[in-house]
Amino acid sequence: MQTCANATTVAFAGLEARRVEVQVQMTGGTPGIVIVGLGDKAVSESRERVRAAFASIGLAIPAGRLVVNLAPADLPKEGTHYDLPIALSMMAAIGALPRDALDGVVCFGEVGLDGALAPAPGALPAAMAAHSMDAAFICPEACGAEAAWAGGEVIAAPSLLALVNHFRGGAALKSPERGDLVSGAAVPDLRDVRGQEQAKRALEIAAAGAHNILFVGPPGAGKSMLAQRLPGLLPPLSSEELLEVSMLHSVAGLLERGRLTRTRPFRAPHHSASMAALVGGGLRAKPGEISLAHQGVLFLDELPEFSSQALDALRQPLESGQVLIARANHHVTYPARILLAAAMNPCRCGGGPGAGACRRGPRCAIEYQSRLSGPLLDRIDIQLDVPPVTAADLTLPPPVEGTAEAATRVTRARDAQASRGAGLNAALDLESLERLAVPDAPGAALLAKAAESLALSARAYHRTLKVARTIADLDGSEAVRRIHIAEALSLKRQWASADQGSFAKVS
Ligand SMILES: Nc1ncnc2c1ncn2[C@@H]1O[C@H](COP(=O)(O)OP(=O)(O)OP(=O)(O)O)[C@@H](O)[C@H]1O
Ligand SMILES: [Mg+2]
Numbered sequence: 244m245q246t247c248a249n250a251t252t253v254a255f256a257g258l259e260a261r262r263v264e265v266q267v268q269m270t271g272g273t274p275g276i277v278i279v280g281l282g283d284k285a286v287s288e289s290r291e292r293v294r295a296a297f298a299s300i301g302l303a304i305p306a307g308r309l310v311v312n313l314a315p316a317d318l319p320k321e322g323t324h325y326d327l328p329i330a331l332s333m334m335a336a337i338g339a340l341p342r343d344a345l346d347g348v349v350c351f352g353e354v355g356l357d358g359a360l361a362p363a364p365g366a367l368p369a370a371m372a373a374h375s376m377d378a379a380f381i382c383p384e385a386c387g388a389e390a391a392w393a394g395g396e397v398i399a400a401p402s403l404l405a406l407v408n409h410f411r412g413g414a415a416l417k418s419p420e421r422g423d424l425v426s427g428a429a430v431p432d433l434r435d436v437r438g439q440e441q442a443k444r445a446l447e448i449a450a451a452g453a454h455n456i457l458f459v460g461p462p463g464a465g466k467s468m469l470a471q472r473l474p475g476l477l478p479p480l481s482s483e484e485l486l487e488v489s490m491l492h493s494v495a496g497l498l499e500r501g502r503l504t505r506t507r508p509f510r511a512p513h514h515s516a517s518m519a520a521l522v523g524g525g526l527r528a529k530p531g532e533i534s535l536a537h538q539g540v541l542f543l544d545e546l547p548e549f550s551s552q553a554l555d556a557l558r559q560p561l562e563s564g565q566v567l568i569a570r571a572n573h574h575v576t577y578p579a580r581i582l583l584a585a586a587m588n589p590c591r592c593g594g595g596p597g598a599g600a601c602r603r604g605p606r607c608a609i610e611y612q613s614r615l616s617g618p619l620l621d622r623i624d625i626q627l628d629v630p631p632v633t634a635a636d637l638t639l640p641p642p643v644e645g646t647a648e649a650a651t652r653v654t655r656a657r658d659a660q661a662s663r664g665a666g667l668n669a670a671l672d673l674e675s676l677e678r679l680a681v682p683d684a685p686g687a688a689l690l691a692k693a694a695e696s697l698a699l700s701a702r703a704y705h706r707t708l709k710v711a712r713t714i715a716d717l718d719g720s721e722a723v724r725r726i727h728i729a730e731a732l733s734l735k736r737q738w739a740s741a742d743q744g745s746f747a748k749v750s
């Protein structure tokens with residue numbers, strides 16, 4: 244009797260799926276199944292699921308000791324997808340599968356007590372890894388549509404029994420079709436927003452240059468409404484971006500029926516969300532909201548209500564476009580290139596200047612706004628007051644322009660940025676900024692004057708230049724002119740400060 248067998252599967256390190264060999268050896272000695280090789284709890288519980296599944300399909304596990312080794316032994320293994328490679332290698336070891344059945348295949352999936360195969364997160368990156376190893380990918384039927392996107396050979400089976408039949412030359416399993424490319428959840432149209440012309444224009448600028456944006460205004464001004472319309476202004480995902488975004492959603496277990504969408508993600512976690520939910524981590528180092536929003540929009544409503552710990556954790560990914568999640572003895576990175584949209588009331592009780600003003604006085608606003616750290620605000624290029632919406636605004640006829648028209652201009656502005664080859668304006672480094680956003684003489688004069696009268700910090704100065712560069716791109720202008728600088732300055736909110744006592748809008 245054959246007493247040794249191998250199956251190949253993968254372990255995830257972020258989005259990367261690394262090759263893992265599952266080695267089974269039957270020896271004499273105390274009966275039982277032992278799994279070694281740095282598996283987590285789900286991996287050790289695999290033993291019970293596989294044992295029950297064998298019993299339910301009438302496979303006897305021979306008396307004796309069965310050692311299952313997951314190699315390389317120093318790579319952490321997390322998740323339930325090891326069930327299938329463990330089950331299949333055991334079957335091969337006891338002769339229930341042909342000797343060569345597991346050659347050149349990667350196995351992936353959870354096994355139920357009744358022998359049915361259940362989906363596990365990460366099928367897409369796992370199938371892509373299999374494809375790059377020139378191996379076929381064996382997975383649960385429910386993962387087939389997702390795995391098929393990888394472009395390699397996929398065998399998707401409903402159950403262990405179906406796989407046995409397949410390998411023994413009985414009923415061969417058909418390759419699954421890839422899931423549909425669907426249009427995402429309908430993105431609401433900018434045309435629904437009455438008035439708020441400056442805020443709408445700011446959204447267009449944010450989309451064009453990938454500038455993070457913060458709306459500050461009283462309740463009901465339409466801040467949330469505006470932010471939800473941001474993804475509609477962004478160009479659809481390119482094929483490369485689509486794959487990367489889908490892999491992240493696959494690892495998070497969010498790709499339903501293998502459906503992919505070119506609509507950019509929009510994620511809006513509640514301010515009570517945990518750190519792990521926001522930036523990633525937790526039991527299996529899953530991607531957090533910031534990675535699920537990769538290449539799309541992360542919307543943080545009521546920004547100051549997020550914990551200071553959570554807001555601090557955002558800084559590094561906003562800078563680098565990826566998150567680093569520390570684990571016990573290693574770390575995991577996920578991409579997190581996001582457009583941050585945020586909204587807040589001017590003070591805790593919601594009021595702002597003017598109608599419905601806060602009765603607690605300026606201290607209220609100062610305290611509330613001080614929850615946002617300077618380094619965080621430094622990463623938000625556009626900070627804008629949104630005034631209350633008036634009854635007159637609401638009775639206006641719908642604006643003639645909506646999302647489609649604005650998105651066309653955004654695409655043109657992005658094309659202009661692409662042709663300069665230095666990336667999107669928000670991400671320009673100092674050297675590129677000074678080379679590509681030189682204002683003309685009147686623009687430079689205005690900027691210098693504003694820098695002095697508003698006491699702009701160096702960072703605020705550069706943010707203004709970046710935004711002005713984007714405004715010029717929307718305008719189809721290679722030169723950054725005075726009107727572009729002026730508009731960029733109008734998108735800079737002056738924050739309440741203790742010595743100032745109230746907020747002044749700068750224009
Ligand atoms: N400019 C607007 N045009 C049309 N409807 C609006 C406008 N502003 C607000 N509304 C209406 O008011 C509702 C509330 O708006 P929204 O939730 O965006 O306000 P908000 O500024 O986010 O308020 P809060 O500070 O309470 O979160 C919207 O669902 C919409 O029906
Ligand atoms: Mg809101």
Ligand SMILES: [Zn+2]
Pocket residue numbers: 590591592593594601602603604607608
């Ligand atoms: Zn207040």
